Amino acid sequence: MANDNQNPQNPQMPGMPGMQGMQGMNPMMMQMMQMMGQMAGGMGMAPQFDPAAAPFQGEVSKDEDPGLEAELIRPATFDDLIRKQEALPTGTVLDYLCLSEDSKTSLGGLPKGCTMALVGPPGKGKTRTTLGTLARVAQSGTKVAFVVAEEGFHDKAGSGRDDLGSRMTKIGMKATGLGEDEFREQVLENMWVIESQYHRGQTWDDFIAKYRYLVEKAGIGFVVIDSLNMLDPSRSKTADHLSTLKTYNHEQGVTCLCVGQIKDTGAPVGGEAMVHTADAVFLIEEMGLTSKDQAAEWGGKYRERIDIIRAVKSVTTPTFPHPIRIEQDEIGELGVSDAQPADKAVLPLP
Template identity: 30%
Template sequence: MVDQKDVIAFLKENDGQASLDEISEGLRIAKYGPESAYAIMQSLKSSGVVDRKGEMWVLTAEAETLAAEDVTEERMVTAVKGEGEPTSDVDKIVQAMARTLATAMKEAQEPADEWELATRPMITEIERKEKTLSSFILRPSSAKEAKKTLIGLSTGTFIDYMFFTPEGKTLGGLPIGGQFALTGLPGAGKSILAEEIAVSVSSAGKKVLYTTAEDTWQSSTPRFDLQSRMKQKADYLKKDWSKIQENLFVLDTVMHPELRNWNIFAETYRYVIEKENIDLAIIDSVTVLESYRGALKYRVMELARHNQMRGVTCIYVNQRSREAWDTYEMAGGIGLAHNLDGTIIIDYGRVYWQDQQTDLEVKRGEFVRIARVLDCRMCDFKRDRIAIEITKEGLVRPIKRSQKTTK
């Protein structure tokens, strides 16, 4: 970070004077704001080091009294060393540590403050970068090329009836290429629904990539594992298991914990997506991507970007971050929802609000499970809450389909 000594040295190199613009551009710091050229010059002026003459800032005689050398290392080593040579191994170790720390302090640079990071690209010369910068600018295609038909990817579940075409007709699936969060409280039925979607879509001949982070795909123990439960669903739904074998691909982060490393996971994910031309990806759940606080949002953003470029529809199963239900609250924060194309909630709780009572046709205080589309930037959608249940066969089903046309 630029400090007063850097500014003084710059002024000396320029015959003892420079304008604020020259200082800002020469030292590549913001002109105004915290730690800016103006703030430093005002501080130097109050100390009598510089004076302002019109647009120029001029060094005064007081500037010569400021030492430009850093004596931090010498002071630290002297303080530890004292008089004479080290008398023990402990003294030698302490002195070595002091020298290392002093060197690190001398060489380390403070991170640029947010103001500087924000203002730096706003004061650079852009004319010399015209060729590079112009390549980032897009223009609308011809009317014929720009027009596309909205197409749905059928999930084989009630979700297909929750999205609409511009004409108000049922889309019959998720908008192809859409990136959707599927969120709710633990035990609401998110994973059960995701499993059914994987079974239905793969049995219909579409390529599906299923990432499991909380349940092993295949176990050599008597455990009723994920594969066994999907086979049970396929049998009940009368789906062809050989088709599912052909089209379903699984990343098991329980069996292969190496996949919890972001680099390995991202490369494996890309490999399957690109090699097998995956149509639908399901990640259950995205918390496997969060190796440290704040990582989840950016990693989901990158996966969503890759999926969009490849035309892959994706469902990101996520957990509710608070006990409140029927809301946007989810792990990764509301910013995660903004990065995706839509949010579907599978949730449960007690009904208290009037709009909940109206949609679900239940009395205040009753316990219900619901499905609801909170938002979708790609198309229109059903705004009513739908009452659902988890059947004895392990499927999520609407208790009754609403005949309302409210959207």
């Protein structure tokens, strides 16, 4: 009798999961063989394979493709390994919240190249402070961008409303001391505006496309976003969006200040995740003067509530260790109050 092992119509079944030559087999028999192979694997007759381990199997590629090598960072090769944090002056209380490396003076501005959050209750001067800052930075020759997510920038219909563009011009002229013609030439020529209101159908992806185009084509160095929360009306991805934005800004060398909102609890919208993600966080709060001694210390009345600002964090600099009492000036920008306690006085500018 002929050996079945030599009959192509009756193949062997070595290690059933790896059967060969089943082309001529009865379909029902073939299905049974496949089921037996699967059962054999489950009973330990064939080793189980963890798919998660697949990327770590085999040898590292030995080809000369520099792709993977190019993605690795070798700090030992850097010529400029140690750097000093530079400042972007704002002319506002924000210049005092971060400190020099030795903590002996204020930094004198926002930490340059960082993506930061300025958060607080409505009506406390956040937007007006950032508008004055935009004007001063643009006047210095840096190209700036203003991302508007809460209202229209220019009232094309001429309804009589004092629109955001008009308010920005008036605040900017006061902040820089320029007349209208000089302001147009020295400030507005260095300024771009992105409207990104979600109620107009603008998505996060739409915003990113406009933002990248503007930064890379115009060479933007400083950006104010008012506000980051409104770019995500669901409020569920604020921290994720900030992380994406921060990574891109670091790659492009952009300094970015995001205006943010707070919850009824006093915590920033985006929570701890947002605070963790930002390079620096500045929080405006109301502080109750709950004793007569505290009222005397802060130059207020017993049970009065005063506005303060504090640096919650900064990853590149030391921060001022005390709250700073703030007041709005004639154009609504935030400055250090004359009632700031002497033992908590802000440090001098560099």
